[in-house]
Amino acid sequence: MDAQRLKDNFAAVAGQGDAVALFFYSDLFVRNPHLRDMFPIGMTGQRDKLLRALGQIVSQVDDLPALVPFLRQLGRDHRRFGIVAEHYPNVGASLLATLRHFSGPAWTDDVESDWNAAYSLVAKVMLEAADQDALSSPAWWNGQVVAAERRRFDIAVLRVQPDRPLPYAPGQSVALEVPSRLRHWRYYSMANAPRPDHTIDFHVRLVDGGPVSPVLVRATQPGDRVRMGAPVGTLTLDESSNRDVLLVAGSTGLAPLKAILEQIAGRPVPPRVHLFFGARDRDGLYDLEHLSKLAAELPWLTVVPAVSDEPVQDDSGGHGFSALLRSGGGRGTGHEGPADEGIEHGDLPDVVARRGPWPGHDAYVCGPAAMAEAAVERLAASGVARDRIRLETFADAQR
Amino acid sequence: MNSPNLPVVPDGSRLTPGELQSVVFARAALGRRGYDEDQVRDFLQYVERELVQILNQKAAADEEVNRLRAQAGRGAGGVMAPEDAHFQAVRILSQAQQTADLYVADAERYTRELAHEARLHREAILSDAKGRAEHMLEDAHRKAAEVADAAVRAAPPPVPAAPPAPGAPDEPGDERRRELEREIAYLRTYSEVYRTHLRSYLEALLRNVDEWEGSERESVPGESPGPPLRG
Numbered sequence: 054m055d056a057q058r059l060k061d062n063f064a065a066v067a068g069q070g071d072a073v074a075l076f077f078y079s080d081l082f083v084r085n086p087h088l089r090d091m092f093p094i095g096m097t098g099q100r101d102k103l104l105r106a107l108g109q110i111v112s113q114v115d116d117l118p119a120l121v122p123f124l125r126q127l128g129r130d131h132r133r134f135g136i137v138a139e140h141y142p143n144v145g146a147s148l149l150a151t152l153r154h155f156s157g158p159a160w161t162d163d164v165e166s167d168w169n170a171a172y173s174l175v176a177k178v179m180l181e182a183a184d185q186d187a188l189s190s191p192a193w194w195n196g197q198v199v200a201a202e203r204r205r206f207d208i209a210v211l212r213v214q215p216d217r218p219l220p221y222a223p224g225q226s227v228a229l230e231v232p233s234r235l236r237h238w239r240y241y242s243m244a245n246a247p248r249p250d251h252t253i254d255f256h257v258r259l260v261d262g263g264p265v266s267p268v269l270v271r272a273t274q275p276g277d278r279v280r281m282g283a284p285v286g287t288l289t290l291d292e293s294s295n296r297d298v299l300l301v302a303g304s305t306g307l308a309p310l311k312a313i314l315e316q317i318a319g320r321p322v323p324p325r326v327h328l329f330f331g332a333r334d335r336d337g338l339y340d341l342e343h344l345s346k347l348a349a350e351l352p353w354l355t356v357v358p359a360v361s362d363e364p365v366q367d368d369s370g371g372h373g374f375s376a377l378l379r380s381g382g383g384r385g386t387g388h389e390g391p392a393d394e395g396i397e398h399g400d401l402p403d404v405v406a407r408r409g410p411w412p413g414h415d416a417y418v419c420g421p422a423a424m425a426e427a428a429v430e431r432l433a434a435s436g437v438a439r440d441r442i443r444l445e446t447f448a449d450a451q452r
Numbered sequence: 453m454n455s456p457n458l459p460v461v462p463d464g465s466r467l468t469p470g471e472l473q474s475v476v477f478a479r480a481a482l483g484r485r486g487y488d489e490d491q492v493r494d495f496l497q498y499v500e501r502e503l504v505q506i507l508n509q510k511a512a513a514d515e516e517v518n519r520l521r522a523q524a525g526r527g528a529g530g531v532m533a534p535e536d537a538h539f540q541a542v543r544i545l546s547q548a549q550q551t552a553d554l555y556v557a558d559a560e561r562y563t564r565e566l567a568h569e570a571r572l573h574r575e576a577i578l579s580d581a582k583g584r585a586e587h588m589l590e591d592a593h594r595k596a597a598e599v600a601d602a603a604v605r606a607a608p609p610p611v612p613a614a615p616p617a618p619g620a621p622d623e624p625g626d627e628r629r630r631e632l633e634r635e636i637a638y639l640r641t642y643s644e645v646y647r648t649h650l651r652s653y654l655e656a657l658l659r660n661v662d663e664w665e666g667s668e669r670e671s672v673p674g675e676s677p678g679p680p681l682r683g
Contacts, residue, residue: 082545263560
């Protein structure tokens with residue numbers, strides 16, 4: 054197999070963009086109509102994923118130590134879609150037909166045999182990983198929602214009981230599918246350390262226009278069913294470390310960090326932990342009540358809530374409405390506002406830096422991409438070694 | 453060998469049944485044995501029949517070919533190679549998929565826009581509520597202060613003509629009483645004005661919630677039951 058020839062050929066084909074993936078899936082479904090049902094109606098995202106995965110495979114085709122782990126994960130991931138060994142030759146045939154079609158006169162016997170060799174390897178590694186995985190875990194877990202709590206109009210906390218134990222490390226996530234949106238899988242982090250009754254909490258934030266999250270937030274009730282794939286993710290606690298810990302959570306990025314916090318709480322001697330929990334406004338701090346309670350019970354834990362888009366309250370004078378409400382109508386009527394105590398104002402990374410410096414700490418970061426990146430920079434500037442920072446990477450979230 | 457008039461086949465044309473019929477064989481020389489004339493005739497008739505049939509079939513085949521050619525020329529719906537048919541199917545399926553993707557994308561964009569508007573609406577309602585509340589409080593404060601001032605002004609002035617002797621220590625007590633009256637009047641009016649405002653605002657809010665509930669029920673007819681997920 055001539056790796057360079059393969060790469061050149063793929064570059065020429067992939068340059069023709071979306072049409073390539075469009076042709077591939079149409080060819081696949083014309084030859085094997087029964088495979089169509091394994092995919093969602095809208096295929097735009099699917100085509101992107103295919104081209105990205107192919108691109109990654111081809112770019113590493115001559116670097117097996119890097120390629121094999123990727124393929125093994127890909128093979129395991131495909132189990133929950135119901136992909137089995139007999140589907141692989143169908144996919145291979147359509148892939149070659151597609152490449153031939155878009156290569157034009159550049160398609161030669163040599164190129165064809167390169168691709169045949171490459172695809173055989175890919176299929177072999179993926180299938181082996183899938184088969185091996187099948188020895189120890191099911192292709193997916195069925196779960197039943199046992200509690201659904203709306204914390205805000207667009208945030209819900211769900212508790213799910215899997216039909217059999219679902220072992221995972223705190224900080225990991227699973228892909229989730231709901232019956233009313235079949236073939237749409239979305240990743241959500243487990244928000245608790247494993248429990249004796251195996252129940253799992255998910256924090257779901259509604260994404261406008263998304264297919265899955267609106268169903269989960271607005272229309273899910275106890276008794277509803279979900280399917281879950283195998284746990285993935287590397288945002289897990291470094292158990293070998295005795296350093297103090299920083300947890301930096303933006304919005305529902307809290308979920309994996311809360312699981313890690315529970316894991317830390319199970320240690321005989323927990324390190325000092327600072328949990329920063331940020332949102333745009335006060336009612337976005339959907340879990341603050343519970344966290345404050347935890348902080349009151351656990352001497353080693355400090356919780357720092359922060360809001361970025363609310364003006365700093367002017368407590369100095371006047372009788373502003375909020376000031377009045379918070380002070381209980383001008384006189385202390387026993388309605389102390391504990392939620393307001395110690396809420397910081399500003400972007401979460403700035404708040405973290407303001408409370409620093411943090412030399413000798415391990416940091417775990419999860420939240421919107423822009424926030425997470427900024428947090429890493431500020432942490433590094435505040436004395437946290439970059440290799441002591443773990444953050445949620447969304448590469449795993451690709452189907 | 454002489455073959456007097458025989459199946460001569462001129463270039464370009466074919467032997468016809470008529471030609472067969474008109475073939476005349478010369479008689480065999482006397483004393484020479486020839487073919488049995490009847491047998492030859494029978495055979496020729498047989499050949500003739502066969503030829504007629506073949507030519508008829510050929511004509512029908514030609515006609516069919518022309519018909520198909522014409523059909524193929526009219527529209528591309530004719531017979532095509534399997535490979536072409538496959539590409540055709542792939543092309544049609546691709547177009548259908550693109551149409552579906554377009555509809556899905558449109559629907560997504562539409563929900564996003566709706567949700568965005570709803571969010572803006574929500575924020576407007578909230579800030580409006582905050583504004584109203586501040587306004588209520590200020591209004592109540594202003595009115596209460598006016599009433600309190602009026603109460604003080606209306607109160608009978610301390611009688612200066614009273615016997616002065618023991619009155620001197622009474623003065624601060626009187627002052628205090630007026631102060632309290634003033635505050636009571638203030639608070640009474642304040643709470644009254646505030647209650648009135650609050651009541652009308654809450655009623656308006658309740659109406660809003662009712663409308664909201666009603667319109668949501670109308671807009672989502674069959675969402676809630678969903679298909680049962682087996683057993």
